[in-house]
Amino acid sequence: MDIGLLILRLIVGAILFVHGMQKARGWFDGPGLDGAVAMFGKIGQEPPRQKVRLAIACEVSAAALLVLGLATPLAAAIAAATMLVAGAALTTLTGKVWITSGGGEYPLVLGALAVVIGFTGPGAYSLDAISGLDSWTAGHSTVTGILVAAVALVGASQPIISTRRILARRGADTN
Template sequence: MSLDVGLLLLRVLIGFVLFAHATQKLAGWFSGPGPKKAAAIFETLGQVPGRPMALLAATCELAAAILLTLGLGTPLGAAIAAGTMLVAAVAMTTKAGNSWNSSGGGEYPLVLAVLAAALAFTGAGTWSLDAALALPWAVADGPGALVIGAGAAALAALAAAAPIIRTIKARPIGHGRALG
């Protein structure tokens, strides 16, 4: 039971943070930049064209927020969240030349990516729609959990690869270390 409470808290926390990130971009909520400024920010991160890339990121964040919060299709929600946050982590770290949040790096989205990926390995727990629908990944255990988690992590990395490559290619020469 305490594992289920922990998984519920983790899912709701990540879901809320992703919802807030998405609505910062889409509507300027939670002191966010709104769509026009978000597009400009994405351009500085090497995500060109900025407007569609910001919209794509916000859509992914919203989808992951809904899936993770409800505990529905948790491996997919985890993969979407992990991939999106991995792109943010690399883009911010590359731009800042340092990985630490205090220097503008991507430490925080990297933590969110890893936490989301962890949910793909554990499953959503019994307090989820996955469990209510008796989906096989609701309470992950044994070799199946490893396969599901690894599959979600691989999907996240594959989906993140192109935007990460775009970010690295856009990095100015002599900008500094990317993983400071």
């Protein structure tokens, strides 16, 4: 099980890192900062430049923490909230869930995987386990997972509500 948790953390962390670097530097065929700002403006993330910077900080910090298995509940909550906002924005914009239709399926799955990490903990191959930081969370995995999900939902709620209002207003302005 510990190898599986390590692999899960490494994969989710790597994907989050790539997402952040696509926005920050244009690496991995990403849009770069200016392209990400334009994209965020389109999906109702206002003010877009600040929201892009926040997304980059969240994705890169969650990635680093997940890969290291350090402060794993915090990392999982940051990742889940960030991906929930992205998934909700895409789904609201397109009115569709599935990625093939431009919806938010993919980031929603990444967010769900982050919540799963919150429930399972980082496993033995992590700095949390080596340092003993996971001693409380290991014995209270259900409580930790619920807290991770709750923090993610609370953290994502304001940006989601704001995005829905902005996109609804834009829709009303075009009618």
